[in-house]
Amino acid sequence: MNRNVTRRELLSTGGTVAAGLTMNTLLREARAAEANERLTIGVIGCGGMGRYNMDCMQRTGQCDVAAVCDIDRQQAERTAARSAELAGGHTPEIVPHYQRILDRKDIDIVIIATPDHWHAIQFLNACAAGKDIYCEKPCCHNIREGRRMVDATKKYGRVVQIGTLQRSQQHFQEARDFIQQGKLGKITMTHTYTYENESPQGMGNAPDSEPPSGVDYNEWLGPAPLRPFNSRRFHGSWRWYFDYAAGMVGDWNVHLQDIIQWVMRTPYPVSVNTEGGHYVLEDDRDTSDTMQTVYDFGSYVQTFSMRKASGKPWYVPGGHGMDFYGTNGMLHLSRSGWRIEGDEVNWSDRDNHELRTPNFEAKGRTVYEPHVQDFIDCVRTRKTTIAPIEEHYPIVVACHLANVSYLAKHKIFWDREKELCFKDRKLTVLDQEANEYLGREYRKGYELPEV
Template identity: 30%
Template sequence: MTDPISRRNFLASSALATGALAAGAVSAATPSPHPRPRHPGPNEQITLGFIGTGGMGRGLINTFKRFDDVRIAAVCDVYEPHALEAVSTSGGNPDVYDDFRRVIDREDIDAVVIATPDHWHAIPSILACQADKDVYCEKPLAWSIGEGSLVAKASEKHQRVTQMGNLIHATDNYHRIAEIVQSGCLGKITKARVWMARDGKSDFLGTPENGTPPAGCNYDMWLGPAPERPFNPNRFTFNWRFFWDYGGGFLSDFVCHLVDPVLWGMKAKAPEFIVASGGRYALDDNGETPDTLEVIYRFPTDWQLIWSLQTSAPHGFRGRSSGIEFVGTKGTLHGHYNDYVIIPNPGEEIVEPEPTLPRSPGHHREWLNKIKSRELCSCNFRYGHELTAVGHLGNIALRTQEALQWDSGAERFTNSEEANGHLFRNEYRKPWDLPKV
């Protein structure tokens, strides 16, 4: 993990990146010109670069390194211990960087895997698409609705093979729930509910004092486009998701998992009305995002979705810490990641449909296969944007305390300019800005 060769590579690449930035060699918003790469053939290796190698990033390295047709050429993280641990995890000798643009600039890399905090999803994803790299990006797709829209547009404009890291989507159980709902055997669906019930103990952050970034951390690069803030341990690894500068709390973190079978099963794209209420009521710490939240979404075809989050509820809800429910005129389906049960209404007999949806070879294998075939992935960035936006809409309704009308075609709120102000970050910290798409 602390191999001196890997450490030398990391320090050399850091010095190279610093020199390039000082000379203005690479714009923060415009990638270097790239010739369109040759796509790997069916029997050829795919060369990957990893951007963000914390816990999730190293988990993805562990997953992808098991495929015989994958070569890991580069890893990148602004925190040196994470970058060097990624080298050890890879089982090889990838080059090490602390500036993601050095990875994107490499012509030998076919595709990149992005597992940074949410506020660092959009810029690398767009630049990678513009550099003709295929992209796997962890969920949620982007920090805001506006960013997600640009990421999806960039992937389509440059014809990239993309997959958002929503791996439960590939399971047989989620396919089965979606095709049951689509079949109509539950009758007309009038309500869907997804919920999370937390014990509260594991979510308590405390109130540590501001301090100095740990050794080996390029904190300025970690902040990137987010506002300048003093370093606080709770704003750093993992807990960053509970601060509005970098994430959107449990709603942004889990919407892609829990709401996925709802949009999929209902063949829905976006709600038209959103109202929310909640706050950080149970936890007395320095976190910002809600620990208690109810969001109601009304969809155009006369049904609604309810998101429920409750902290200090170790007993769960309906006996489960999280779950999914569809209420139909003939019966109700309760489900979760790995199972489901159907409860018929009195006097109703529900016959489950035959399988209709093609199954996935696995979320990560699917992306690799599609890189070679140049076909659309099931969690491509357009779908990822639609799914992620549901979470952002709920958070915007909470933060504005308004009942919002949403025009999904225009991607604008029709009744609130304050809400429209949340579609993008008010100001991107220099020298960072969103690339033009």
């Protein structure tokens, strides 16, 4: 009988649960021993993720917030008030420019949770100022920025955690261990997907207008091109414009791509080909509402499917997830849990239902605190975090290359040593058109710092 096995049975040879318990015990002991050694935080970017990351760090009982910064005074005040509530009344300083946070010698950690187009400049300056960094994903607006951020981290010896929190979730680690122990067999294909239905209006359209009171719009634009203020290109929807972000492939797929490459231990794709467009939604975004990307990672193929204007497929619940296809079966993984569907040992014998790996299903949940705690612990020990920028960089390379192929309108081949696009698999003919999308032009006064 092909019953579903339990988590304990499935992982019995891997030691995953026992290892997790040991790790948690050690973390609790470390926290108790270091309870009086408090770290001081500066928050750069006070939107939802900046405020929530700060909240998680304060609730560890090991951190104090000294200053917060945002180009929107209202967001900064809201974040300062939340910090004061958690700290029993102490209100952090509100500063108009992030450099004021970097100049303070008492600040150990900075949280960078600004829009993507600001990450690299603030990150590089924070490294030079001797701060350890918790940076929201994706780490960079483009590939050239990401390389410089990796170099700065190494040069200045900083501890960095990228906010790809799924690495710190127990059920993602269990699925990783199952695959890396070879229990799914040889994997030849993976698939990531995001879908929702925003048709027909999408995010809608709005006329240009004056910026809201208390907003330094010029500073919000920073390195991006100067444009009139438009509410659609601001809070909540800026990520759908290439001036500031990478669309859905840099928003949600960076989380999914991270797990694929982490589990498969593959740093860079060999080739990338994207098809798609802005087909349905009646708004002015310049990123796509439909996208299909095919990656060749050398030993397996990966596809990424993104739909903003059509509903869910029948076989997977939820608006995001990933699948691993091995010779023993399929493993489906998302934030809500993971499951295995084993293949029959003999497909030609319809009466024999023996499976190559047992069916299994377990629930999971998303919690941010373990990811934050890992960062705090590594700040103290100077060890490498679970999501360091050195490992995140190949992930964002893959994500950004999906858009490079989309914008260049053809398949590209990636040279991981030269970090350039080529037109052929042998890497003999440079792809000048694609390489134009590896960086950006920076507005005067907001150039990318040198390392």
